[in-house]
Amino acid sequence: MSDILNLKNIMSGYGKSRVLFTANNLRVFDYLKKPKSAKALAAKLDIDLRATTILLDALTALEFLQKDADFRYVNTSLATLYLVSSSSLYQGDIISHSDTLWKNWSGLDEILKTGKPNRSAHNHNSFIRAMHNLSVLKVKDVIDCIDLSGVKTAIDIGGGPGTYTIELAKRGIETTLFDRPETIAIAKEFVNKSRRKNIKYIEGDFTSDAIGGGYDLAFISQVFHSYSVKECMGLIRKVKKALNKNGKIAIQEFIIEDNMASPLDGAMFSVNMLVNSDHGRCYTVKEMDLWLKKCGLTDISITNVNEAVVLCARLTDQTLDF
Numbered sequence: 001m002s003d004i005l006n007l008k009n010i011m012s013g014y015g016k017s018r019v020l021f022t023a024n025n026l027r028v029f030d031y032l033k034k035p036k037s038a039k040a041l042a043a044k045l046d047i048d049l050r051a052t053t054i055l056l057d058a059l060t061a062l063e064f065l066q067k068d069a070d071f072r073y074v075n076t077s078l079a080t081l082y083l084v085s086s087s088s089l090y091q092g093d094i095i096s097h098s099d100t101l102w103k104n105w106s107g108l109d110e111i112l113k114t115g116k117p118n119r120s121a122h123n124h125n126s127f128i129r130a131m132h133n134l135s136v137l138k139v140k141d142v143i144d145c146i147d148l149s150g151v152k153t154a155i156d157i158g159g160g161p162g163t164y165t166i167e168l169a170k171r172g173i174e175t176t177l178f179d180r181p182e183t184i185a186i187a188k189e190f191v192n193k194s195r196r197k198n199i200k201y202i203e204g205d206f207t208s209d210a211i212g213g214g215y216d217l218a219f220i221s222q223v224f225h226s227y228s229v230k231e232c233m234g235l236i237r238k239v240k241k242a243l244n245k246n247g248k249i250a251i252q253e254f255i256i257e258d259n260m261a262s263p264l265d266g267a268m269f270s271v272n273m274l275v276n277s278d279h280g281r282c283y284t285v286k287e288m289d290l291w292l293k294k295c296g297l298t299d300i301s302i303t304n305v306n307e308a309v310v311l312c313a314r315l316t317d318q319t320l321d322f
């Protein structure tokens with residue numbers, strides 16, 4: 001792509017996002033499983049006809065909808081798979097969460113002056129369900145990166161909606177989901193739907209509350225990027241004490257190279273954490289590897305999977321005293 005096209009794309013990218021957010025908020029894709037005219041959709045949703053027509057044409061240009069010769073609109077296969085709420089790969093909650101983040105990102109000019117986040121918009125429900133939307137696309141691949149031999153018990157720290165907890169439980173591991181009470185309430189819905197019985201819960205704040213003990217594995221997924229280096233290492237030390245002899249820690253985070261400026265998604269995610277957290281950012285593999293070593297973990301393995309990285313490490317008899 002030429003430089004000027006790239007610049008224009010970045011400059012106007014917000015419009016494409018906004019059209020998708022609004023369509024998602026209106027649940028347009030749930031109503032367009034079968035072809036409908038703009039008039040029929042506007043009547044169904046009780047919204048303005050001119051606005052509806054323009055929005056549907058933009059969604060057609062974005063290839064979320066197709067328009068037939070009779071000017072009726074219907075979902076494309078992409079929308080059917082990811083944007084219809086009954087699909088198992090539904091992404092509507094992460095789109096809704098992105099809409100919330102949009103409001104916080106709008107404070108970026110001020111954040112640059114103060115260095116303080118702008119968390120004025122928050123929707124905990126869509127945030128936690130958004131985590132399920134992301135994880136459902138890769139849960140098996142991520143858990144496959146962990147050597148589960150000898151693992152009978154696990155804790156999923158900051159387990160969110162429980163997508164990874166459920167996968168560990170499916171593999172016969174008694175798994176404890178640790179998270180804040182308001183998150184556990186949502187996770188219970190997902191766990192109940194899965195009908196897994198070998199799942200326990202601990203409600204609390206891992207920076208101050210006890211996390212239990214006797215675990216063969218601690219899984220810490222997409223948690224570190226919200227915290228400072230000191231806080232991340234504090235969590236590793238705390239988790240270590242809760243592990244059995246030869247216990248393991250597995251970490252999943254987004255990828256950022258050592259130069260902190262690529263890939264683009266990682267660099268942009270660091271901006272997201274600038275906007276939404278006090279001290280967070282993406283961490284490099286080198287940084288996390290060092291934390292694990294400093295905390296006395298060994299046998300560190302690193303696997304790239306679905307735009308994320310999974311680091312696994314082990315306690316040995318020699319490292320128990322660190």
Ligand SMILES: C[S@@+](CC[C@H](N)C(=O)[O-])C[C@H]1O[C@@H](n2cnc3c(N)ncnc32)[C@H](O)[C@@H]1O
Pocket residue numbers: 128131132135157158159160161163178179180183204205206207220221222223226
């Ligand atoms: C980005 S989500 C990741 C969820 C899940 N691990 C995943 O990978 O899909 C971070 C999770 O950590 C939880 N969390 C963050 N800080 C926490 C704390 N201090 N105590 C307990 N849970 C915390 C949040 O409630 C949220 O569920």
